[in-house]
Amino acid sequence: MIKIDVDMAVCQHYGQCVFEAPTVFTLNADDKLEYLASVDDSLLAEVESAIDVCPMQAIRIVE
Amino acid sequence: MAPEADAQPAPVIIVGAAMGGLRTAEALRKAGYTGALTVIGEEIHAPYNRPPLSKDALSTGVTHEAVAFPQRPATADVDWLLGVRVSSASLAAKTVTTTDGVSHPFRALVIATGIRPRRVIPSVSEGPRSLSGRHTVRTLDDAMALRDELVPGARVVVAGSGFIGCEVAATATKLGCEVTVVSPSSRPIIRPLGPVLAAELQRRHEAHGVLFRLGRSIAVIEGDTRLTGIVLDDGSRLAADVLVEAIGSDCNSDWLAGTGLDIANGVLADAGMRAIDVDGNAHDDVYVVGDIARFPNALFDDVARRVEHWNIPTDTGKRAGAVLGAWLAGDAAFTEALALPFTPMPAFWSNQFDIGIQAYGLPGLADSIRQLEGDLAGDCIFGYYRGTRLVGVVGLGMKAALLPYRQQIATAEAEAATTAR
Ligand SMILES: Cc1cc2nc3c(=O)[nH]c(=O)nc-3n(C[C@H](O)[C@H](O)[C@H](O)COP(=O)(O)OP(=O)(O)OC[C@H]3O[C@@H](n4cnc5c(N)ncnc54)[C@H](O)[C@@H]3O)c2cc1C
Ligand code: SF4
Numbered sequence: 001m002i003k004i005d006v007d008m009a010v011c012q013h014y015g016q017c018v019f020e021a022p023t024v025f026t027l028n029a030d031d032k033l034e035y036l037a038s039v040d041d042s043l044l045a046e047v048e049s050a051i052d053v054c055p056m057q058a059i060r061i062v063e
Numbered sequence: 064m065a066p067e068a069d070a071q072p073a074p075v076i077i078v079g080a081a082m083g084g085l086r087t088a089e090a091l092r093k094a095g096y097t098g099a100l101t102v103i104g105e106e107i108h109a110p111y112n113r114p115p116l117s118k119d120a121l122s123t124g125v126t127h128e129a130v131a132f133p134q135r136p137a138t139a140d141v142d143w144l145l146g147v148r149v150s151s152a153s154l155a156a157k158t159v160t161t162t163d164g165v166s167h168p169f170r171a172l173v174i175a176t177g178i179r180p181r182r183v184i185p186s187v188s189e190g191p192r193s194l195s196g197r198h199t200v201r202t203l204d205d206a207m208a209l210r211d212e213l214v215p216g217a218r219v220v221v222a223g224s225g226f227i228g229c230e231v232a233a234t235a236t237k238l239g240c241e242v243t244v245v246s247p248s249s250r251p252i253i254r255p256l257g258p259v260l261a262a263e264l265q266r267r268h269e270a271h272g273v274l275f276r277l278g279r280s281i282a283v284i285e286g287d288t289r290l291t292g293i294v295l296d297d298g299s300r301l302a303a304d305v306l307v308e309a310i311g312s313d314c315n316s317d318w319l320a321g322t323g324l325d326i327a328n329g330v331l332a333d334a335g336m337r338a339i340d341v342d343g344n345a346h347d348d349v350y351v352v353g354d355i356a357r358f359p360n361a362l363f364d365d366v367a368r369r370v371e372h373w374n375i376p377t378d379t380g381k382r383a384g385a386v387l388g389a390w391l392a393g394d395a396a397f398t399e400a401l402a403l404p405f406t407p408m409p410a411f412w413s414n415q416f417d418i419g420i421q422a423y424g425l426p427g428l429a430d431s432i433r434q435l436e437g438d439l440a441g442d443c444i445f446g447y448y449r450g451t452r453l454v455g456v457v458g459l460g461m462k463a464a465l466l467p468y469r470q471q472i473a474t475a476e477a478e479a480a481t482t483a484r
Pocket of ligand 2: 016017018
């Protein structure tokens with residue numbers, strides 16, 4: 001499993017991550033980011049792309 | 064032709080150690096290239112994120128640690144030559160030369176040298192360029208130096224009313240400075256926002272205390288060793304402690320003079336990010352990424368453009384890494400990689416006071432602009448059309464509501480093609 005952490009103090013809810021890994025990240029109706037804190041290893045490439053496109057660099061994979 | 068197997072082939076050299084260079088290095092490794100890889104960069108810092116330099120990091124204190132990109136295991140064996148400037152290149156000899164006189168052979172070259180701020184040239188007279196109080200905001204060192212002078216009560220003149228100028232104006236105001244924005248434009252960020260949204264943005268800035276002197280340019284920069292004031296072209300004078308020069312940028316392509324590449328505006332590339340020379344030939348062993356790349360995007364048309372948006376170094380870096388990686392691996396893989404479509408969606412955001420602006424596509428291409436949703440004085444979305452086609456969208460707030468429009472920009476081309484049939 002991959003464990004994901006988004007620093008919600010830093011996240012500006014831009015939703016760029018949503019396009020790279022839609023099964024992991026979503027923007028809810030209140031414009032707030034929601035995400036799965038733990039996902040299958042098969043999603044690693046998607047999660048890394050989401051990390052790359054986050055303007056706030058708020059997403060991390062926690063070892 | 065693919066390079067021949069050699070006992071010790073020269074490294075792939077990436078010039079420019081910022082976001083575009085880093086993403087290309089990562090993508091090359093991902094594409095399976097395991098050979099030598101050298102990144103040469105003029106700044107002493109490992110690649111870091113620039114957008115915070117005019118926003119949060121400028122107000123809270125700037126450190127490299129806070130803005131550095133995480134280093135991935137895949138690029139652990141990359142050779143970083145930092146604090147070193149490349150002065151020239153020869154594509155025939157396949158070498159780049161650094162300012163210390165050393166010649167570095169390469170197997171393939173990646174151009175990732177970005178842009179630099181254009182300096183203000185006053186129409187009448189100018190103190191020394193090194194006058195203290197004169198600033199630009201491109202690098203971490205720039206931001207650190209500016210940060211020290213943005214003290215409460217400081218009189219700050221921002222030259223330029225584009226995104227970076229407006230962001231610095233907002234940040235400096237929040238820090239307690241008295242800020243005046245001077246610009247020849249009729250409204251801040253009028254290109255690409257358009258007159259309605261630009262006027263609203265100006266209104267919100269003014270509500271926070273920012274002064275605008277629009278339709279004006281700088282005639283005199285006053286001061287012997289330290290800036291004392293600015294005289295505008297209408298003769299009015301602004302006392303000033305700090306001048307932030309955010310009037311646009313020039314491409315760092317000087318080192319490519321004499322290579323035969325098309326460096327008229329940035330460096331011309333094809334959709335595979337291969338550099339194109341003045342005779343129109345694509346070079347399989349030379350690639351261009353990031354702010355300096357002028358490339359076509361089939362999402363819109365076949366016109367090559369430079370796009371100074373944050374997602375472009377990543378998208379072009381991944382593309383260049385994949386195509387170059389395939390070329391290094393052999394002919395069949397290369398033809399396949401080149402044939403894949405490359406249609407990156409330009410994405411931009413900006414924070415000014417409590418205003419969150421977000422844009423997708425290329426609003427600058429529009430011939431008409433329509434408000435699509437919301438309330439101009441609050442949160443709203445504007446659509447930018449070329450003919451009937453949505454080519455860009457800008458939102459103030461309404462982040463989730465913006466996403467379907469992004470989708471519409473991405474699929475509009477397909478739709479247009481279908482209706483034409
Ligand atoms: C203050 C600021 C705020 C921004 N905010 C936003 C934003 O909110 N949203 C957004 O979408 N975009 C924003 N951007 C734009 C975004 O940061 C850029 O698009 C991105 O940084 C470009 O990356 P790059 O790697 O192409 O070029 P650069 O980051 O310019 O890197 C080029 C590197 O090459 C080096 N170099 C140049 N010449 C040589 C040479 N001859 N030899 C060796 N090295 C050389 C330079 O020193 C530099 O480190 C902002 C930019 C700035 C400066
Ligand atoms: S891309 Fe980054 S800032 Fe945007 S919603 Fe995702 S985590 Fe938050």
